[in-house]
């Protein structure tokens with residue numbers, strides 16, 4: 655029996671995404687993005703909600719979860735399969751948007767940057783001064799607004815703010 659297998663997590667998520675793209679809710683959301691029924695090149699045309707261009711053929715656009723399947727403050731490794739599947743398949747249709755490949759890649763890269771930064775913030779939080787316990791550090795991480803775009807320059811400010819906030823709580 656093979657006991658140690660490198661678990662192809664990302665490939666399984668990729669397969670789930672493929673399955674999702676064939677689901678009724680996906681097809682419905684794509685219908686909402688149709689800009690015209692017959693274009694110069696024949697067939698349906700789709701509008702990208704980001705760049706606003708409306709002459710894409712089906713293979714040039716992708717369906718995107720506005721609020722991403724993997725939340726910005728976490729990573730797929732930290733999520734259970736149930737969570738991943740629920741966030742992917744059981745999302746309201748208005749959380750789905752049609753993006754051209756270029757805009758989708760841009761959004762995905764920005765999200766990846768935010769996730770990496772959130773990971774760094776968590777590591778920093780783990781190394782907070784010794785008077786802050788692991789549980790308290792965890793609470794600090796939860797204080798970070800979800801919509802906060804964490805960039806490299808903001809990381810130091812964020813940690814300082816979190817510590818200051820924590821000290822102010824201690825004084826109360």
Ligand SMILES: [Zn+2]
Nearest residue numbers: 702705754757
């Ligand atoms: Zn676009």
